[in-house]
Amino acid sequence: MTDVDNHEELSPNELLAAEYALGVLAGTERTAAAQRVARDRAFAALVAAWEERLAPWTAELPEVAPPPQVWERIAAQLPGAQRQRPRFWQSLVFWRGFGIVSALAAACLAALLYLSMASQQAALVASIEGDGQRIFVAVIDVKRTAITVVPAAYRPDPTRVPELWLVPPGGKPLPLGVLPSDRPTQIALPTTFADQARRDAGLAVSLEPPGGSPTGQPTGPVIGSGKLTNM
Amino acid sequence: MDLDNNRKLIAAALAAVGSGDPNALQTVYRLTATKLFAVCLRILEERSEAEDVLQEVYMTVWSKAAVFDTTLSSPMTWLIAITRNRAIDHLRARGQNRRMDPLETAAELADDKPTADAALQGAQERAKLQRCLDGLAGRERAALRGAFFDGNTYEELAERMKVPLGTMKSWIRRAMIKLKACLEQ
Numbered sequence: 001m002t003d004v005d006n007h008e009e010l011s012p013n014e015l016l017a018a019e020y021a022l023g024v025l026a027g028t029e030r031t032a033a034a035q036r037v038a039r040d041r042a043f044a045a046l047v048a049a050w051e052e053r054l055a056p057w058t059a060e061l062p063e064v065a066p067p068p069q070v071w072e073r074i075a076a077q078l079p080g081a082q083r084q085r086p087r088f089w090q091s092l093v094f095w096r097g098f099g100i101v102s103a104l105a106a107a108c109l110a111a112l113l114y115l116s117m118a119s120q121q122a123a124l125v126a127s128i129e130g131d132g133q134r135i136f137v138a139v140i141d142v143k144r145t146a147i148t149v150v151p152a153a154y155r156p157d158p159t160r161v162p163e164l165w166l167v168p169p170g171g172k173p174l175p176l177g178v179l180p181s182d183r184p185t186q187i188a189l190p191t192t193f194a195d196q197a198r199r200d201a202g203l204a205v206s207l208e209p210p211g212g213s214p215t216g217q218p219t220g221p222v223i224g225s226g227k228l229t230n231m
Numbered sequence: 232m233d234l235d236n237n238r239k240l241i242a243a244a245l246a247a248v249g250s251g252d253p254n255a256l257q258t259v260y261r262l263t264a265t266k267l268f269a270v271c272l273r274i275l276e277e278r279s280e281a282e283d284v285l286q287e288v289y290m291t292v293w294s295k296a297a298v299f300d301t302t303l304s305s306p307m308t309w310l311i312a313i314t315r316n317r318a319i320d321h322l323r324a325r326g327q328n329r330r331m332d333p334l335e336t337a338a339e340l341a342d343d344k345p346t347a348d349a350a351l352q353g354a355q356e357r358a359k360l361q362r363c364l365d366g367l368a369g370r371e372r373a374a375l376r377g378a379f380f381d382g383n384t385y386e387e388l389a390e391r392m393k394v395p396l397g398t399m400k401s402w403i404r405r406a407m408i409k410l411k412a413c414l415e416q
Contacts, residue, residue: 009408010404010407010408010411015404015407018404018407018411019403019407021312022375022378022379022403022407023315023316023319023378023379023382023383024378024383024384024385024388024403025384025385026323026384026385026386027323030323034316044300044303045303048300048303048304048308048309048312050407051304051308051309051311051312052304052305052308053360053410053411053414054360054379055307055308055311055312056353056356056357056359056360057357057360057364057379057380058266058269058270058311059353059357060357061266061269061270061273062269063265063266063268063269064265064268064269064272065264065265065268066264066265066268066282066285067282069282070264070268070282070285070286071257071260071264073286074256074260074286074289074290074293075253075257077290077293078253078256078293079251079253080253158257158260158261158264159261159264159265
């Protein structure tokens with residue numbers, strides 16, 4: 001680097017801008033500089049130029065995922081935050097899923113008819129609840145071939161995805177798959193799990209890294225659970 | 232992710248936040264929270280306080296996005312500046328900065344290695360800044376680092392490096408002059 005010590009100077013304004021952008025000012029000096037940024041556009045431009053020069057330095061910091069509560073707290077302060085504790089029937093996602101629910105109801109009716117005619121087995125339903133709210137509703141068909149899941153009051157997590165687990169009484173959770181947070185989905189029930197899908201088994205939803213739990217067992221917090229009951 | 236593409240996504244989302252779209256704020260959060268949280272943690276060290284500051288940062292973004300001046304700052308610089316200023320305000324409110332151990336001037340080049348992520352993100356600006364920082368005297372670089380990453384004031388830096396306040400001010404000023412000249416080359 002060439003020696004610039006004696007050839008270049010910063011104007012008093014630019015020096016102040018550099019000091020403010022770097023963060024070395026304290027007390028009233030810092031407050032005064034901050035106020036000046038707000039009302040003096042030329043000074044704000046000098047500060048912005050210094051911020052631009054220094055910002056690439058942050059690239060040396062390894063990125064860290066904040067815990068999900070941070071986003072939840074932000075979301076709670078935004079307009080429309082009243083949606084955060086919706087009644088089941090007030091939930092937008094629920095009504096979006098309503099068409100599917102209607103279809104499910106028809107399917108269930110058919111299932112009941114089928115049941116009354118032939119089978120000992122009923123369709124199973126579970127309301128998956130956490131924190132006093134119903135976050136997902138799940139239905140397993142009579143033949144135990146598929147599970148249909150409708151999001152209700154679930155609020156998406158910014159960094160993790162919901163994963164569904166079948167929890168046999170006294171047994172380990174069996175992974176059923178990652179759930180979309182904004183629309184109903186149907187997941188094929190592995191035949192090896194079909195025997196476990198019975199009344200009094202549980203369903204649970206945990207938050208996992210994108211793509212789902214890397215271990216085959218829940219690694220994040222369980223945000224909701226519910227028991228399967230006969231429909 | 233492709234850096235240019237990422238920048239465009241952040242800029243577009245910020246514009247939508249400016250027009251009052253809460254979903255766009257979540258997009259900005261998804262694209263930038265890991266980086267801004269790293270900045271909060273580095274300056275504040277305490278996790279719960281870093282989380283509080285991160286929340287304040289995005290509420291500030293929410294309220295100020297409409298007046299964000301794209302001709303003055305790039306979106307990421309603007310977000311980083313808000314974050315550093317918030318974190319530093321919290322630090323100042325605590326009173327004494329806890330990071331007051333003597334600043335090393337010699338050994339600190341070794342840990343300047345960029346992370347893999349940094350190698351992808353803004354690699355050119357980062358490389359240029361690093362080259363210019365390397366051109367500073369060790370004590371100047373150490374002082375800038377203490378200010379930028381530890382949030383130290385002039386007074387704290389003078390104490391950490393055991394020099395009079397006036398000396399510290401002239402070190403920093405000279406360093407800023409050299410840095411600007413080097414970056415403009």
